[in-house]
Amino acid sequence: MNTKYIFTFLFFVCCIGLQAQEVLTKDQAVSKALENNYGVKIAKNAVSVAENNTSILNTGFLPTLTGSAGANYNLDNTEAEFSDGSPDAVLNGAESSNYNASITLNYTIFDGLGRRYNYKRLKEQYQLSELQARETIETTILQLFSVYYNVAQLSDNLNALEETLQNTKDRLIRAEYQFEYGQNTKLEVLNAEVDINTDSINIINTKQDLKVAKRDLKLVLGETYINDFDVETEVKFALQFQKDSLLQKAKSRNVALLQTEKNILISELDINSGKSAYLPTIGLSGSYGWNQSDNNAVSLLAVSTSTGLTAGVSLSWNLFDGGATITRVKNAQINLETQKLEKERILLNIERDFNNAWDNYQNKLEIYNIQEKNIVTAQNNFDRTQEKFKIGQVNSIEFRQAQVNLLNAELSRNQAKFAAKLSELEILQISGELLNVQF
Incomplete structure (x- = not known):
């Protein structure tokens, strides 16, 4: 008999384990988003392209090596007249051929430092692409938690609604017993049934909203x-920094500001790269070739073969290109000034956005703390009202009002809790610390 009870217990334990749902933790959600989110994947590919562009194979510092080969075949009809009066010579269907192959090496020794500035620009562009990927990651994380906390809020709301429904069902059972024994009217039963329908509809709507929110979360993941x-x-709430220190971090680590600083460096390199066109270009070239000709009968040589090595130095100087270089340099200087102005604008926006986010966070955190206290008050009020309802000192309307007050307090607390957390994450994103904290 004891063995039977043990197996029965184990069976129920297994059933409960099978019904338990997977809990997607915040760390798991961040990890999955960074691994599988399509926006993040695209950003990482852009970084890989920028990294490939910084390879020495893309800088122009290496020489070029070109191989070429060719073959010609001729079929000629030749008629020759000699000046010494000899008889004319006629040759029909004379065949001849030529074969050649060569390999050529070209190397630019000096190009006005254009390659050097271009290589530096490619490295800065790579770092800029990393900052752009970081911005995409930060935006994705904020989007992730916006949806994640929406799911969490709806889950908490659903629990509160189900608890409310259970209390209403208990009230209905009590009202039916009281009606059966003549202690109240049918009105109490009908009121309880109406409230059950209201609570059930609220649960159905919340479950639907929760399904939609989970689909949105899956999409972000x-x-x-x-x-x-x-x-x-x-x-x-993990915000441990003081306002002033966070503001200073925002002015030095904000990802939009860092991107603008990179654009300033790139603009400066564009100016230097443009000016390199004012200088000459010096290059080396060398080639090794082989040539063989199979001549027809008219030629003095039946077969001729030649091989040779050629080397040379070249200098070219574009003294005037119609003003294209001057225009390019001027435009690069204007673009540099534009980037500097953009930096000043971003600094002003950062300070404004940070102060707004900080005040918003403080307000939402204070509201959340008030709502926590309100929960205690509403719970105490409901508990006392419930006790009085059981002994008939309050009617069902007063009980329902206490029940609704508690439910509203729980829903408001849930909303305030997650709104305050999202405001905290916004501050961390503006200050450049979003990727440096535990979620």
């Missing part, structure tokens, strides 16, 4: 889950 999942609903 870049992958599809076959089974349903839950999310973490606990929130920890």
Whole structure:
């Protein structure tokens, strides 16, 4: 008999384990988004392209080596007249051929430092692409948590609504017993049934909203889950920095500002690269060739073969190109000035956005703390009202009002909690610290 009970217990434990849903933690969500989100993947590919462009194979510092070969075949009819009065010579269908092959090496010794500035520009462009990928990652993380916390809020709301529904069902059972024994009217039963329908509709709508939110979360994660999942609903506020220190970080680590600084460096290199066209270009060239000719009968030589090595130095100087270089340099200087102005504009925007985000965070955090206190008050009010309802000191309308007040307090608390957390993440993103904290 004891063995039977043990197997029964194990069976129920296994059933409960099979019904448990996977919990998608915040760290897992971030990891999956960084690995599978399509926007992040595209940004990483752009970084890979920029990295390939910084290779020495793309700088022009290496020589070029060209191989060429060819073959010609001739079929000629030749008629020759001699000046010494000899009889004319006629040759029909005279065949001749020529074969050649060569290999040529060209190397630019000096090009006005254009290659040097171009190589530096490619390295700066690579670092800029990394910053652009970082911006994409930060934006994706903010989007991820916006959806993740929406799922968490709806999950908390669903729990509160289900608890409310259960209390209403208990009230209906109590009202039916009281009606059966003549302690109240049918109106109490009908009121309880109406409230059950209201609570059930709220749960149905919330479940639908939760399904939609989970699909949105799957989209951000870049992958599809076959089974349903839950999310973490606990929130920890990790903002440990003072306002002034965070503002200074924002003015030095903000990703938009860093990108502008890179664009300034690239513009300076564009100016130097343009000026390199004012200088001459010096190059080396060398080639080795082989040539063989099979001549027809008219030629003095039946077969001739030649091989040879050729080397040379060249200098070219574009003294005037119609003003194209002058225009290019002037435009690069204007672009540099534009980038500097853009930096000043971004600094002003950063300070404004940071102060707005900080105040928004402080307000939402204060609201959340007030809502936490309000939960305690609403819970105490509901508990006392419930006790009085059981002994008949309050009616069902007063009980329902206390129940709704508690539910509204829980829903408002949930909304305030996740809104405050998202505001905190926004501050971290503006200050450039979003990727340096634990979620």
